[in-house]
Amino acid sequence: MKDSRIAARGLVLLGCGKMGSAMLAGWLDRGLPAASVWVQDPAPSLWVHGSGVHVNADLPSDPAVILIAVKPQMMGDALPAIAAFGGGDTVFVSVAAGTPLSAFEDAFGPASPIVRAMPNTPAAVGRGITAICANAAGQGALDEAEMLLSAVGDVVRLEGEHQMDAVTGVSGSGPAYVFHLIETLAAGGVAQGLPEDLAMQLAKATVAGAGHLAMEAEEDPAQLRVNVTSPNGTTQAALEVLMDEKSGFPNLLPRAVKAASERSKELADG
Known part of the structure; x- marks a missing residue:
């Protein structure tokens, strides 16, 4: 996985359950340096501790990407903890179901590049399909988000967020x-x-x-x-x-x- 921004500045994975750990495994298999990844999760998948990534350590000062993979009910606690990274060029990618782009813009500011993604459970075995869309500031981040999410399957781009509910009905559920x-x-x-x-x-x-x-x-x-x-x-x-x-x-x-x-x-x- 060739991404000089991530290698230089780091990637934060917020939430490392089944979906998060599947993505992490895909990134590492594709050559992303483990030292470039920070995992934040109170109980990540056990193998993560021996993978070489930073687990529950102090975060980099200006990460290239923060990928949000926490459960929707945990979003209220998770977003304030990373709100300080908003307003710059850190890309926020969310794979949390049911949380619209507007919620992330409220947390990080509308100038922050934000990508919303809807993967499905076959992503856990690398055979998923993920639909993505972005806010106005995040249109230029779609290539990077697609590269990251392709580690667990195919990726399609939507015309806009208005299609996300239908995607949920077809491939999400x-x-x-x-x-x-x-x-x-x-x-x-x-x-x-x-x-x-x-x-x-x-x-x-x-x-x-x-x-x-x-x-x-x-x-x-x-x-x-x-x-x-x-x-x-x-x-x-x-x-x-x-x-x-x-x-x-x-x-x-x-x-x-x-x-x-x-x-x-x-x-x-x-």
Whole structure:
């Protein structure tokens, strides 16, 4: 990871739970010097102590980046502790759900470059996708934020913060929808006579493999579905249930995304 600003001035990671430690591991794997990183967390992941980074030590006087990875309910205590770094060219990157750019501008000042990011939980295994946007002062910081966040998966840029609630509904909350699909797919196998462990193994591998194929194939998912659906075959029989306009996926999933998006907006509005 080549970033002379960070190497010279340092990066502060505020919060080092699952998401924070996944990002830290990605940065170190990509060559970011451990001595350039300061971690602030009362109970960071255990491996962090032996990684060479500064743990709960005095912060550098003018860090290049402060990445905020604390839980939203801890934001009230965390932001005042770093407010003194606002007003300069320190870039603030937040991966905290439900906290809008305006909240950070209130804490650090509107002249501070601020990037808001929405990763999802597969970032913990380097297979996430993160959506980012920035305030007016932070538009020039998007390249640096994308470089940092790409350590845990793909990164996309939004037109503006107004799209963040929809992102929350699709990719932020989306892994839970897929986990529930795995649960219920395995339950269907058990109902048809499979042992629980075998049904779960089949369901996990099927969802993981189909997702990988969807990412790698030139065809879009609709065509991939057609490719595996023989006329009057077993897959068509199942899809007639799943694609029912009233009770199937075309009705259920848009409703789920809408519910998550609306709740995201409610949380941001306080």
